[in-house]
Amino acid sequence: MFLRQVWTVAAKDLHSELRTKEAWNASIAFSVVILLLFAFAFDPSSEQIREFGSGLLWMTYAFAGALVLNRSFARELQNDCLDALIASPVSSAALFVGKALANFTMLFAVELFSLPVFGLFYNTWPPRFAPLFLVMVLGTWALTIIGTLFSALTVNLRLRELMLPTLVYPMMIPVLIAAMTITTNVLAGNPMGFGMRFLVAFDIIFTLLAVVFVDTVLVG
Amino acid sequence: MREKIIIGLAIFAAGLLAWNMNTIFTQLPDELNQGAIYRIIYFHVPANILGMSGFGLGMLLSIGYLVTKDLRYDALAASVTEVSLVFASIGLATGSIWARIIWGVWWAWDYRLTSWLVCWLIFGGYLMLRRAVDEPIQRARFAAVVSVLGTVNAYISYKSIEWWNTQHPQPVLSIRNGGGMAPGMEAPIWWNLLALACFSAILVMVRMRQEAFAREIDTLRRMAHAQ
Numbered sequence: 001m002f003l004r005q006v007w008t009v010a011a012k013d014l015h016s017e018l019r020t021k022e023a024w025n026a027s028i029a030f031s032v033v034i035l036l037l038f039a040f041a042f043d044p045s046s047e048q049i050r051e052f053g054s055g056l057l058w059m060t061y062a063f064a065g066a067l068v069l070n071r072s073f074a075r076e077l078q079n080d081c082l083d084a085l086i087a088s089p090v091s092s093a094a095l096f097v098g099k100a101l102a103n104f105t106m107l108f109a110v111e112l113f114s115l116p117v118f119g120l121f122y123n124t125w126p127p128r129f130a131p132l133f134l135v136m137v138l139g140t141w142a143l144t145i146i147g148t149l150f151s152a153l154t155v156n157l158r159l160r161e162l163m164l165p166t167l168v169y170p171m172m173i174p175v176l177i178a179a180m181t182i183t184t185n186v187l188a189g190n191p192m193g194f195g196m197r198f199l200v201a202f203d204i205i206f207t208l209l210a211v212v213f214v215d216t217v218l219v220g
Numbered sequence: 221m222r223e224k225i226i227i228g229l230a231i232f233a234a235g236l237l238a239w240n241m242n243t244i245f246t247q248l249p250d251e252l253n254q255g256a257i258y259r260i261i262y263f264h265v266p267a268n269i270l271g272m273s274g275f276g277l278g279m280l281l282s283i284g285y286l287v288t289k290d291l292r293y294d295a296l297a298a299s300v301t302e303v304s305l306v307f308a309s310i311g312l313a314t315g316s317i318w319a320r321i322i323w324g325v326w327w328a329w330d331y332r333l334t335s336w337l338v339c340w341l342i343f344g345g346y347l348m349l350r351r352a353v354d355e356p357i358q359r360a361r362f363a364a365v366v367s368v369l370g371t372v373n374a375y376i377s378y379k380s381i382e383w384w385n386t387q388h389p390q391p392v393l394s395i396r397n398g399g400g401m402a403p404g405m406e407a408p409i410w411w412n413l414l415a416l417a418c419f420s421a422i423l424v425m426v427r428m429r430q431e432a433f434a435r436e437i438d439t440l441r442r443m444a445h446a447q
Contacts, residue, residue, distance in 0.1 A: 149369075153362050157352045166348055167366065170341040171373050174380040198380065209372065213365045216286060220361055 005090045009098025010105070016075065017106060023071040024106060031064040031114040035121055044122050053124045054183030058176050060118070061111050062143060062169070068106050069147035070164055072099055073155035082155065086218055096214040100148040108140050127189040135186060138199040139179035142206060146171050149210040153217050175202055226425050233418035240412050248405060257321045260314050266413035268311035268336070270420055274304025275343060279371040282364035291435070294360035297367060298350060299427035301343055303420050308340050335378035342370040356438060 017024060038056050042049070076082035085095055115136075119125045126132045147168055154163045182195040244262050251258035281297035284290075315333065320326050327333065346366050353359035 153365065154349075154352075156358075157349075158354075159352045163345075163349060163352050167345040170338055170345060171369065173338050174373065174376045177380050198383075202376065205372070205376075206369075209369060213369070216361055217365055220357070 002091070002094055005094035006098040006101065009085075009090065009095055010101040013072070013075075013099060013102035014105060017102070022075075023068045024110070027064045027067045027106075027110045028113055030067055031060050031110060032117055034060045034063055035114065035117055039121060049122050049124055050187055051184065053118070053122055054180045054187055056122075057115070057118055057183060058139070058180050060114055061107070061140070062172055062176060064110050064114065065107050065140075065143050065147060066165055066168065068103055068110065069144070069151045069168070070161065072103050072148055072151045074151075074160065077155065092215040092218045093211045095218070096148065096152065096211065099152075100144050100210075103148050103151075104141055104144040107144055108136065111136055111140060124187060126187050128186075131186045131192055132183065135179055135182045135192070135196070135199070138196070138203055139175055142175040142179075142199065142203050143172055145203070145206050145210050146175075149214060149217065152214060175199070178202070222425060222429070226422055229418050229422050233415050233422065236411065236415040236418070240408055240415055243408050243411075248408070251405070254322060257318060260318045262408050262412045263416075264311055264314040264318065265409050266416045267307045267314065269413060270416055271304045271308035271311055274300050274307065274420070275339065275371060275374065278304065278343075279367050282367035285360055285364045286368075291356065291360055294363065295428055295431040295435070296424070298347075298363065299424045299431060301346060301367065302427060303423045305340065305343050305347065306423075307416070307420065308336065308343070312336065312340060331378070331381040335374070335381045338377045338381075339370075339374040342366075342374055346370060356435065 035056070038044075038060075042052065042056075073082065076085060086092070090098075147164075150164055150168045150171070154160045154167070157163050178195040178198045182192050182199070185192055185195075240262070244259055248259070250256050278297045278301035281293050281300060285293035285297060312333075316326050319328060346363060349366055350359055350363050353362055
């Protein structure tokens with residue numbers, strides 16, 4: 001039952017995103033712009049790119065992610081859809097997990113698009129893709145779970161667009177540090193290190209915290 | 221009654237602080253390696269201890285609010301967190317001044333510094349969020365959630381930065397390595413901690429009163445609108 005509700009919410013979000021492509025277009029364009037701008041900040045042809053490439057990649061994901069996450073609950077404001085969703089028999093936890101799944105799918109799609117762009121611009125490809133995808137899945141889930149909870153928290157605020165990044169980025173720091181470190185190892189062809197365990201633990205802790213608190217945030 | 225407590229505490233804190241200043245600046249000799257600048261420790265360490273324990277207390281009070289739904293917990297949590305943020309800022313600023321003299325840079329990416337800055341940003345966000353929500357109950361709810369998640373996250377940040385950023389300068393203070401300071405030199409830190417703790421208690425009480433007034437004004441405004 002819970003899983004069906006989760007799936008319904010996620011499918012609804014993905015459908016409406018596929019039709020309008022609002023967040024998707026903005027996020028893709030933004031990630032390409034960031035990758036372009038970084039080329040002016042560093043020398044893109046230098047050998048050092050292997051060292052700071054992972055940082056660049058995750059910063060792109062975090063910034064582009066904010067665009068996706070900002071829309072997540074904001075798109076329900078029109079016609080009071082959010083109130084209808086909260087009043088519906090779907091539990092807050094199912095609503096939250098469904099939204100998080102939809103956001104995860106969208107953000108991951110943006111990441112899959114910007115990864116080859118990064119590879120082309122900076123001529124950096126990982127020796128093996130499987131470990132990189134694993135880090136991307138775990139890291140993106142952590143970013144999504146934090147972002148979706150704060151998206152729900154800030155949706156009714158006057159300063160929504162300003163408050164979300166202010167609250168979310170400091171919270172994302174541990175995930176970004178771990179993801180960047182592992183990605184640096186993966187790009188260099190080294191073992192991933194114990195950061196993976198950290199990411200898994202972070203994912204579990206924050207998924208649980210978010211599910212516990214989402215009712216307080218949405219309903220009160 | 222509260223007025224009297226505030227005034228009494230203020231007199232005590234001011235007296236203690238004056239006495240501490242006298243000890244720190246006129247009685248104690250310069251430190252062997254660091255010279256005069258080491259005296260900043262007498263403010264840096266107490267301010268950071270107060271900041272840290274204040275954020276922790278703020279989280280407990282936020283949980284208290286979520287459990288009881290009593291707005292007084294929320295007001296107290298907000299006051300404590302706000303005062304703690306001031307002390308955290310003092311800690312960061314004094315640390316930065318000390319680092320400029322001893323390390324030669326205003327900022328080093330030591331894990332303590334970095335994670336403390338992350339913590340400062342999280343609770344700065346907490347206070348900004350409080351300003352962005354007008355409805356008191358909604359504000360209390362959101363603030364409590366941010367406080368709990370923020371404290372958990374601040375702790376994880378601290379550990380993660382400690383694990384990964386090991387190439388950065390190690391702490392120089394002997395007190396952090398368990399070496400301890402000369403007995404006469406260490407005592408004023410704790411006396412100053414007491415003085416500043418009294419001072420922060422005063423600030424929290426004043427801030428609480430302000431919060432109560434704000435609630436009252438808000439109620440009156442609603443009544444005026446209702447009529």
